[in-house]
Amino acid sequence: MSEFSRRDFMVGSAAGMLALGAGPLAAPALFAREKAADMAIARWKGPKELDTAALKKVAVQLTEKAIEAIGGLKRFVKKGDVVWVKPNIGWERKPETAGNTNPDVVATIVRLCFDAGAKTVKVGDNPVRGQVTVKAYELSGIPAAVRELGADVVFLDRNRFRDTAINGEGIKRIPMYPDILECDLVINVPVAKHHRLSEVTICMKNYLGVIENRPLTHQVFVPGLADLTRFMKPRICVLDAVRVLPKNGPSGGNLADVKLTTTVAAGVDIVALDALGAELLGRNPKDVKTIVSGEKAGLGKIDYRSLALREIAVT
């Protein structure tokens, strides 16, 4: 005959409580890796020779796979959100010169945003001073690609930038574009290029398209880019490395300088993506001061392999 003693009761209750508590605690550890990585790299492993049409398809495919691997845009976009897709449209350059972000990558992201329930998707950048915005937009091929999907192509009016306090180490105040700051989500979509001053221009430096007075930041690149990134609080970046520009950047323009790397990476860690981009450009990210300062500022990890990483071979 067994009596349910006080001791039994206490031990049983404790075990029950533990089981109840541990369930939810253990669940993410069991399932999370399956669902969403923090960074995904999609590489093209098919035939090397690609004509323009094929490359277009590959770019779309790579973008879809990379974003899917980090959990899809549903992870970032809520229904009814206003999303700003921020490509690099810095120069009056055509897509094949790798001067600007690949239009197919941008268009794919716009489509995925709408699929994820975004109400409005805006696409815009502030080209380098001296470049004519409208011309740069047009040559980049991005407006034509995204407008048919229903995105707003926004021309950043110079007079709308507002002096904004960002209180960084190198930059205290700088004119920023209010519409970008007021969006629910900014998706940073840079292209990987060489840059004479910061060695590379990838994700962090892409935020220079949110501000005015760009040339002045040249004097404070090392803390400045980290300041801007901290202020922008990136939640997701998509790195376009379909074509990269390993030398004579950032303006480029010479087709001989362009390298076809057919890679698209997506992730939540901006420093990790910058590190990957630097490697694709043939640099050691630990030698790139802006990336190192990004890690020091606690914006992410240079060693992207230590993250929850998914590498996808697309054929």
Add this chain to the structure above:
Amino acid sequence: MSPRPREKGTVPICRNGPEGASHKWGLSPFPGAAIRRGVQIVFLLAFMALVLLACLRPYWDPKLAAQSLSRLSWAQGVLLAAPASLVLVGWLLAGRGRLRWPAAIVVLSLAQIAWLPCAYRLLPDWKSDDFPKRFSGLLAVQIAALLVFIGLLVIGHSGLERKPGAWFRWPYRLLQIALALLLLRLVVLLRTSPGWDPVPWLGSFFAADPLILLMTWLAAHAVPLVLLWSLGVIAATILLGRVFCGWVCPLGTIHAAASRLLRPAKPGHADRDHWSPWQRTKYYVLIGLLVMAVFGVHWGAIFDPLVWLYRTTTVTIVPAAWWSVEDPWIAAAPADASGLPSSLQRAIDPAYHVFRDNVFLEPHPGAFLGAGLILALFVGMVLLNAYRRRFWCRYLCPLGALLGVFSLRPLLRRATQRENCNQCGLCGMACHGAAAASPGQSWRPSECLGCLNCTDACTRDALGFQWASPLRKEPATVGIGLSRRAMVGAALGGLVALPILRISPQSRGRTFNPDLIRPPGARPEREFLARCTGCGLCIKVCPTGGLQPALVEAGLEGIWTPRLVPQLGFCDYECDLCGQVCPTQAIERLPLEEKKQFRIGVAVIDVTRCIPYAYGRNCITCEEQCPALPNKAIYALDVDIQDETGQKKQVKQPHVDPERCIGCGKCENICPYRDRPAIRVSSANESRHPKNQPFQRGEDSLYG
């Protein structure tokens, strides 16, 4: 001269028509002057439209920039065109209080509805292959229609016996409506679309200007073929007198309007509106300018009325209007984003975009050096109408003088019917040109602007225009009456002015002004000045706003000629618009590839200011932006320097290769220094001057 005193006992002035006056002399109820006013306004509008259109398409695709507005829909077009044209045509018809409003409105609406699709279909796409053909066809129809219209009008005013309300009254009006609508449609529909070619008829007013033709021919001994169009104006002048001044010239229209406002026809004003011998001044001015032109000075064209107006509009009026829209919009943006949403600015965006994309057709208003002087001269010129009606046209205009010479004995002459005339003086009071201002004076065709104010004012049908062979003496005319002595004096004056204009070492070619950077394709300075009219077309068309009117940089001779001020705007590597639009080809039309090699100066680095040199910080903005491909003209070298603690560091210092630099000025434009850039372009090294060459060159030089 004092007005002839009115004799007592004559018929009193009667505005409402005389008793028993015969309609022997033309159609008095025909509102000639009112229709002339309409034509003037149409031409003025066309002129303004051309000014506004002179902006660059590849830089400015409103469809791309506006986000909200694309090409206007049909309904929008009708909405925009309808009220304006109704007002205009209603005003035209209102003429004499005999309008029949309901009928007029019905006819107008029908005309409008019939017209719009025509205009829409006729207007070709700029980019289509058959654009030149189709457009010249359209233009030919327009010009033909205009000629027919003026012809009919003239017949109506000649001595033909017609009853009021004859068949040709409606054709005039319908034609008028059609023209007005076409122009409205042109203004509304014209869109600039990406592509590199400017609208071919931007300079059409200059092509119709015989003074520019004559001056360029005399000064440069060469004439761009397009200027031969102006022979048509000469022909019209021989036939009809100075109708160009009275009906077409947009500056004349502004003066006419100012005269009506500032000096309305009142009996008290009559004394000052008689013909004055000082009206001969313009002929002497013309003679002096022509003598100068023979020696290669193109000054006559600088004082041409169309040039005056184009320059003033481009440099002052349009920017001022544009800023007055832009400024409130900027003001809606608070300086700090702390917490405030940007919705206020967004709320007024649509209105702002309408102006930006449909009216001014430019992304940002321009700002021009020396605009104050140009505006002051223009305002002064307009205000002088308060002293004498159409002061400029009567006393100073060299184009008017030239046309006056050709209208000494026109085929169409004014005649007086003595028995009807009671010498009331109404015609003289209404006369803008003081061609026959007082009852006793005879008609001076060289001063008559053909405005028909006199026939309109006459209540007794005592005035009319009629055809007469040039051989016939009747109806009598009075010549200009130039004195031989004054003519010789004027010619001598021109000769004396020449060395004064060219007294500087610069105009003698001994030195070159480093700040005088001419647009790419500009001819050597002397030849350039012999052709440049200072019209400002290139200044308007320059997409970066870098072309500015010179004040003294090119000497007195080159006042208001274009020069590049790189700090305000650079010469775009991919653009050759200035050469394409120049009406006298002072800037040659170079193929784009050749233009990219044409050196307009060279960039010079000021190492006492340049940030990497003087302050040991990195910058390289200029190197980044240098557009020459594949090899940039600016390159940066790594240099080891020490900072204040003695620590070694590396900076990139820029250098310029003079073999590759074309002097476009982009580096100067984007240099972080906004007061005096650390890299500046000077005119040295320019392709057009073999003497202004500091560098020994290879074979790539255009001028050997």
